[in-house]
Amino acid sequence: MRLPGTRYQEHGWEQVRKLLGQCSLAAFARIDPMLLLEPGRDAGLTEYVDAVAELLGRRGSLGAAPGNSYGDTAHELALTLVYELQARPADWAALCSAVASEHARISAFWAAPGGDAPLRKKFNDLYAVLRDKVDSDNYQAACGRPCSPNRIYAYRMLDTAYGEVARLFASWREHRGQVGAILGRTLDAEPIEARQLRSIAGCRPEWIMRWSETLEAFGGAPGPLHTRSKRFASLKDNPGKIGAMLREIGEYEALSSNQDRDWLQDASDAGAWLDDYWRVLGESESGSTPGPDQILEAQQEELDLADAGEELPAPPAEPLTLLDASLAERVSLPPRYLEMAAAAQERGSWAMRMMAEESLPVRLAVYLKLLGPFDDSYPSDWLDPATGELPTMQQFALLDGVSLPTLRKRRDAAIAKLGASAGVSAAGMEEENRWT
Template sequence: MRLPGTRYQEHGWEQVRKLLGRCSLQALARSGPAVLLDLSPEESLASYVDAAAQSLYAHAGRARGSDARADAAGNSYGDTVLELALGLVAELQARPADWNALCAAVAGEHARLPSFWTAPGGEALLRKKFNDLYAVLRDKVDSDNYQVACGRPCSPNRMYAYRMLDTAYGEVARLFAGWREHREQVGAILGRAVEAEPIEARQLRAIKDCRPEWIMRWSETLQRFTGAAGPLHTRSKRFASLKNSPGKIGAMLREIGEYEALSANQDRDWLQDAGAATAWLDDYWRVLGESGQACTPGPDQVLEARQEELDGPDELDEPDGAPPGADGLAEAATPFPVLAADLAQQLALPPRYLEMADAAQERGSWALRMMADDSLPVRLAVYLKLLGPYDDSYPPDWLDPATGELPTMQQLALLDGVSLPTLRKRRDAAIARLGAPAQTKEES
């Protein structure tokens, strides 16, 4: 299950739980679990966090056996099991009340059975105490992050309810898929006798297609078909607000389904497109350099004419080699980064525009190697001339936020601290160098 802001509600949680349980026992192995009783909660928490973090890091990078789980994927956002486990240990230090509850639970068990951790099965009981601790902490962390992401209130209990409904949908889908083996229970869920494949089994493709009454009837049938009461039909008050509220159940199912559809690509398609755009741009320069047509690069005349309009008429510019006039920009002694930042603000560009745009360049590309001696504004002017003001291959940090396109030649000239004719001259020289290898090859 994926919800905005959450990180611990997906398939990797079981591995996170197991890793935290193992490392918690290892953290207490040296001093003994009695440290939870002998020290104050503040002292025992500080000691535990340090030891648990060391144990977690010791599991990282191993490639065999159960230790490999630390480097496994913990969720679909790219967090590993180790990273998620370390995050919860850090959260524990920020939430001492949860640690105090653990110490109280251990003290209560110790009062009933002194040194219970040394008895048969005692280690498993101690591990369960830590599993319960982190299960509660997980929902607290995710509910807080959900509130930040959505701006809507969400308690840890509500987060637990989201997960219950997601699990319930999975069970309903499993029963519908095997309707022949579960004909009677499926009939009870649908409210009618099932003689052939129900159309609902084909319509239930995602959680958003699940109806609230199916969840309620599924919970009702569990006592009859499994012997255990369903989550909506126990005496627990955890789901009291949902027991007779199909509207609330439907809204929560739809919310899970909508975010599931919104994040279905799990960021992979976007990353693939970004890599493809970079590869395309690099391939463009390579083909341009090897092509016999490299001596006449550039877009069609319509784009060139449009860019000339954006640049302004040549007669308003200063002649090459002439000092800037009263309205020009002198090559002052002010340090370039400070000057560029000031100009970026004047031009309605981000204050760190040049720094961010430089960082967004594809390092090691053929084009960047060929223009290594040129300033960033000159390189952008080359792209502006050859590809136009906008292209899918441009990184977002290259674009002017106001227009969604590359800065104009006038803006680039100001950022470079030169006159417009000088920038054009340097741009054309860079384009000539890009086409020189292919021209040399053609002449030979």
């Protein structure tokens, strides 16, 4: 399960838990466990953290195992949680209290045969609570809304419940009675819900509630929403809240479904683009093509000449056509938009000269493609007053009196012309603009 800001809620937690359990037992082979029995003393915490941090660095293959789908390893997550424990002495005090209670019942239980099992369980419980505290804090920071550790636990329960419902639906023949009880009808054929359930976002809250209700009859123990525990009290008989939490998990799951693979691809593309950039610069030094820096220098020379009073070629006159009332209403732009946008163009600019034969909507469509709907360099008269951004391609097409595909074709041709004039291919220019 992935939620904003969380790092410990995925299947990799099992590797983190095993790593912390092993290193905790090994740490107490070095230090005196009696330190845990002394009330109000934090020396044991410092020694424990130092010992575990050192031991974690020696757990090669187990530590290198994936801890989550964000790329964190089990070692990184475990080490972060150990240092987090050092910042939360109250959690360490709770562990000491649990060990003291067990010691009062069975003196030095950790030294008895099999005594490492109850000691390890206490550390497992410690870190299970701590991970939800850490993730709930990070969730609040990411989303800006309250989230308790118990709510994180409830998210995880619902995610697990969805997994069980999906498993039952997938093997409905073997679980015909329970699936029928969950759906609220007798099954004579494969239920359409079994084919439609593709993600947690499509899971209905009543299915979760009925699944919990059927567990005692089909599994031998009450479901999480049908016990006397108060942990899920806010979800019992509250399908609206369950549905909202299921949707939130599903929406973030869809949002992050690429699991950062797109960023890895972008990193590779960036390396390839830089290689191509240096190749172009190398060719420019030999005089074969003008490099990007030389183009900028030429533009600066034009500005210097303009400041010195040199005459520059006059820009082509733009037709100062007022939009008729019906067209202005269709495009949702002021009637004088074309006149004002044309007047706001930078006189004598290189880009304007290269696109002199294109209509104003085509030129602005080029900027929309290369720089996006808003850039600090855009004159205010280019922007749609309603959005504060450039008009859309549909608006430009209406302004130019052409279809949207035709406008796209003319825009792409203008971009190719700009690219060719700069000494790079149109494809190379598009790639460059992805990273600027």
